[in-house]
Amino acid sequence: MDGGGLVLNFAAPSGDAAPMRMAKPKGGRWKDRAKAVKSVKRKIAVASRPASSAPSASSSSSAAASEAIVTAREQAQARAHNAFEDFMAGDPSASKEAKLMHGKSQVQSSIFSPEDNKIEKVKTLQRPIGKPSNAPLNTSTFTGIGLDADLVKHMEGKLRVTMPTVIQQKAIPVLLGPTRKVGDDIPKTDTDVIIQAETGSGKTLTYLLPIVNRLIESESSPALDLESKRSIGTLAIIMTPTRELAKQILQVLETLLSMPASSTTGKKRSHWIVPGIVIGGDKKKSEKARLRKGVNILVGTPGRLLDHLQNTKAFEVQSLRWLVLDEADRLLELGFEESMTAILKILDARVKIAASVTSGNDTTKVWPQKRQTVLCSATLSDEVQRLAGSSLVDPIYISAKKEVAITKGIPGEELVTKEEKQAQQFSTPEQLKQLYVVAQAKLRLVTLTAMLKNAFALKDKKAKAPKLVVFLSSCDSVDFHHGLFANAGKETKKEPSQDGFFGQNYNEDEDDEGKADEIPDFVSAANRIDAKSITDEMYKAKRETERANARKARAQLSLMGAILPDVPLFRLHGNLAQGLRTDTYFEFCKAPSGVLFATDVAARGLDLPDVSHIIQYDPPSDLKDYVHRVGRTARLGRDGEAVLFLLPSEIKYLELLTAQGLPTQEVTVTNILMKLAPPKSTDYQQPATDIQNSFERYNLHTPENMAIARGAFWAFVKSYATHPSAEKHIFHIKNLHLGHIAKSFALREAPSDIPQPKKKKVGAGGKNGHRPGVDPDDETRVVRKSQKEREKEERAKPKIVLKRKNDMSEFAVGDYKSLVGPMLKRKKKTK
Numbered sequence: 001m002d003g004g005g006l007v008l009n010f011a012a013p014s015g016d017a018a019p020m021r022m023a024k025p026k027g028g029r030w031k032d033r034a035k036a037v038k039s040v041k042r043k044i045a046v047a048s049r050p051a052s053s054a055p056s057a058s059s060s061s062s063a064a065a066s067e068a069i070v071t072a073r074e075q076a077q078a079r080a081h082n083a084f085e086d087f088m089a090g091d092p093s094a095s096k097e098a099k100l101m102h103g104k105s106q107v108q109s110s111i112f113s114p115e116d117n118k119i120e121k122v123k124t125l126q127r128p129i130g131k132p133s134n135a136p137l138n139t140s141t142f143t144g145i146g147l148d149a150d151l152v153k154h155m156e157g158k159l160r161v162t163m164p165t166v167i168q169q170k171a172i173p174v175l176l177g178p179t180r181k182v183g184d185d186i187p188k189t190d191t192d193v194i195i196q197a198e199t200g201s202g203k204t205l206t207y208l209l210p211i212v213n214r215l216i217e218s219e220s221s222p223a224l225d226l227e228s229k230r231s232i233g234t235l236a237i238i239m240t241p242t243r244e245l246a247k248q249i250l251q252v253l254e255t256l257l258s259m260p261a262s263s264t265t266g267k268k269r270s271h272w273i274v275p276g277i278v279i280g281g282d283k284k285k286s287e288k289a290r291l292r293k294g295v296n297i298l299v300g301t302p303g304r305l306l307d308h309l310q311n312t313k314a315f316e317v318q319s320l321r322w323l324v325l326d327e328a329d330r331l332l333e334l335g336f337e338e339s340m341t342a343i344l345k346i347l348d349a350r351v352k353i354a355a356s357v358t359s360g361n362d363t364t365k366v367w368p369q370k371r372q373t374v375l376c377s378a379t380l381s382d383e384v385q386r387l388a389g390s391s392l393v394d395p396i397y398i399s400a401k402k403e404v405a406i407t408k409g410i411p412g413e414e415l416v417t418k419e420e421k422q423a424q425q426f427s428t429p430e431q432l433k434q435l436y437v438v439a440q441a442k443l444r445l446v447t448l449t450a451m452l453k454n455a456f457a458l459k460d461k462k463a464k465a466p467k468l469v470v471f472l473s474s475c476d477s478v479d480f481h482h483g484l485f486a487n488a489g490k491e492t493k494k495e496p497s498q499d500g501f502f503g504q505n506y507n508e509d510e511d512d513e514g515k516a517d518e519i520p521d522f523v524s525a526a527n528r529i530d531a532k533s534i535t536d537e538m539y540k541a542k543r544e545t546e547r548a549n550a551r552k553a554r555a556q557l558s559l560m561g562a563i564l565p566d567v568p569l570f571r572l573h574g575n576l577a578q579g580l581r582t583d584t585y586f587e588f589c590k591a592p593s594g595v596l597f598a599t600d601v602a603a604r605g606l607d608l609p610d611v612s613h614i615i616q617y618d619p620p621s622d623l624k625d626y627v628h629r630v631g632r633t634a635r636l637g638r639d640g641e642a643v644l645f646l647l648p649s650e651i652k653y654l655e656l657l658t659a660q661g662l663p664t665q666e667v668t669v670t671n672i673l674m675k676l677a678p679p680k681s682t683d684y685q686q687p688a689t690d691i692q693n694s695f696e697r698y699n700l701h702t703p704e705n706m707a708i709a710r711g712a713f714w715a716f717v718k719s720y721a722t723h724p725s726a727e728k729h730i731f732h733i734k735n736l737h738l739g740h741i742a743k744s745f746a747l748r749e750a751p752s753d754i755p756q757p758k759k760k761k762v763g764a765g766g767k768n769g770h771r772p773g774v775d776p777d778d779e780t781r782v783v784r785k786s787q788k789e790r791e792k793e794e795r796a797k798p799k800i801v802l803k804r805k806n807d808m809s810e811f812a813v814g815d816y817k818s819l820v821g822p823m824l825k826r827k828k829k830t831k
């Protein structure tokens with residue numbers, strides 16, 4: 001890999017860890033410090049009598065003082081813990097009590113202690129880095145597997161795609177249909193297809209190319225007169241779980257369809273094929289207008305698709321030939337199963353190809369004679385198998401593994417042992433380096449910082465700067481970390497005193513928030529001198545423009561911070577406005593390097609070019625997401641590195657990964673932090689402590705910062721409660737040391753102000769407008785049904801017994817009640 005490896009530079013230190021610094025009675029209110037000193041003095045007086053074997057006065061005083069502080073800290077943590085436990089048990093007074101408690105002083109504790117690094121070892125699967133398994137092959141060509149020569153030439157020029165990958169080589173001939181007769185494995189008629197290929201292996205082109213190819217092949221048909229082509233309605237629907245993925249697919253589709261008729265005219269050859277998109281967050285009215293005019297290939301998210309199928313009369317699907325379910329497992333996880341079932345039911349009822357379109361002519365013989373459903377997935381979970389069972393008819397299964405032949409039937413059915421099934425479910429690119437680090441909660445933030453700093457500390461100036469994605473468990477956490485790395489270290493005023501933020505010392509007048517507009521940073525001195533020489537009116541106008549520019553600058557998509565100088569920092573999660581989400585996505589795609597803080601909204605299907613490293617700072621709430629997250633790197637045969645953060649109490653998670661055949665290799669916190677040590681020194685604790693302190697100062701700087709940090713803390717704790725029951729022995733709230741978790745959010749102690757749920761907009765789908773666990777982005781409308789209707793539907797779907805999952809990828813504090821509420825009720829009942 002190019003320079004900037006997170007771990008490439010982690011040479012083991014020459015000795016063991018640097019010597020520990022003695023803890024000193026610092027931090028906290030002066031009263032606490034004075035008390036500690038008093039208590040120390042008393043202890044020294046007692047200890048000084050038989051002085052022979054006692055340790056030196058200074059070390060004893062320091063140890064006693066730190067003991068006193070630790071006791072105070074533990075008491076504070078115990079109080080916070082109790083309040084939290086009460087809250088979890090549903091005690092309504094707990095929140096109030098906790099709030100009252102919060103006004104008390106905060107104790108600043110050290111992040112290092114002698115008992116650090118006592119971490120249990122588990123046996124992990126280690127595998128040497130293999131040869132790229134998802135790279136294009138050099139043994140075949142796209143024309144060789146049956147694609148139109150012009151389309152191939154166009155694709156080579158526009159997408160720089162020249163040779164097919166394994167999955168493309170195996171699946172494209174099948175999807176091109178029986179008329180093409182390329183290869184021996186081609187079924188005599190078009191059949192439904194299951195495509196399983198690891199992340200970054202080119203699945204999008206695998207299904208798009210045959211569809212486009214078969215459409216352009218039919219264009220010369222005399223019976224399909226040009227005028228009626230667009231009005232034939234929708235011929236292909238591609239369903240995806242997220243808006244970004246839908247936009248990405250549309251972009252590839254538009255590129256393929258921009259093929260010129262001839263190099264001289266510059267006219268598009270396939271101008272009659274109209275692509276379109278329907279996704280949550282976009283204006284329904286304009287989508288309706290587009291559907292009315294005719295959209296031949298439609299990309300969409302399930303909620304909005306169902307909405308249009310039910311409410312847009314002009315949405316014609318009777319000629320539908322292709323239905324693609326992309327990222328099928330994710331489609332189910334986000335709770336779309338109800339929408340999916342409803343969509344399939346509507347399509348089954350409306351699609352009447354044979355009678356209405358192909359009668360009396362053979363013009364569309366190159367198209368499937370009945371709807372062909374293609375299901376794509378990188379993982380093959382039980383749910384996907386069940387979906388395949390209910391939505392596909394006699395499918396064939398095509399795997400990206402060279403050694404796996406094309407077979408009939410749903411994969412997995414024939415596999416007997418659990419191990420065989422697991423081996424088929426999960427696979428990651430062979431060339432991907434997968435690491436893990438076990439970090440105590442209080443060291444997480446500095447370890448992440450050291451890791452990022454290390455990645456961007458390029459020794460060789462010519463080396464390519466890295467591009468990283470940091471996965472977090474909640475939207476609030478993304479906002480917090482993005483804000484922290486972008487702004488910490490830039491504060492200009494003095495740190496408020498320890499109890500200042502909640503006490504009287506905090507002086508709001510000192511707050512420079514809002515003053516930023518007065519004299520924008522970027523207004524150069526020269527500009528200001530100019531301003532003096534102009535009239536009042538002109539000056540006013542100039543100031544207005546400057547303010548507008550300042551606002552624009554503040555709202556820019558990427559920010560640069562003091563902690564990681566010159567590194568653009570992005571954020572992406574489902575609570576951002578759609579425009580910002582889209583712009584950020586495209587901006588990060590374009591950026592040559594940078595860091596993207598994201599929820600799992602960026603985990604699936606997104607093709608983020610040149611991502612070199614993945615950091616899973618919070619483990620995924622579902623094992624499948626591990627595969628998808630790490631799959632944002634090591635794409636198309638390129639190198640990649642992924643690091644998973646675990647708490648010591650989560651070490652058993654590695655056993656789960658190993659059981660799935662996922663290889664991991666350890667890198668230690670010490671090795672990572674050691675990079676912070678100054679040249680020729682092994683003291684990494686002081687620089688790490690300085691970083692932690694600067695983050696804590698940033699939080700104390702303004703009430704807003706503090707509120708964001710607390711919100712992120714709670715979102716973390718609450719998202720922790722949503723790991724599936726099979727992982728509860730690993731991820732259990734009771735295992736969390738809340739005081740240490742607080743440190744990872746640069747809080748000096750665990751906040752005890754339980755946040756109140758945010759008020760949600762009441763939408764068509766009930767109280768919250770969307771079901772718990774459902775990505776609010778894409779679930780735009782939940783259709784109300786009568787009890788009778790629902791029961792009837794339940795009876796009518798015997799095969800799909802899809803588990804609803806509390807997906808926390810888009811978790812925000814406000815969602816807590818809906819997710820944890822039922823848990824609390826259960827707990828109460830059992831009491």
Ligand SMILES: Nc1ncnc2c1ncn2[C@@H]1O[C@H](COP(=O)(O)OP(=O)(O)OP(=O)(O)O)[C@@H](O)[C@H]1O
Binds near residue numbers: 164200631
């Ligand atoms: N044969 C090829 N040669 C070179 N590049 C390719 C080839 N096929 C696809 N690509 C490019 O590879 C990238 C990844 O493709 P794509 O997003 O389809 O992967 P995927 O298998 O769907 O991954 P994921 O499972 O993560 O969604 C895209 O930028 C695409 O243009």
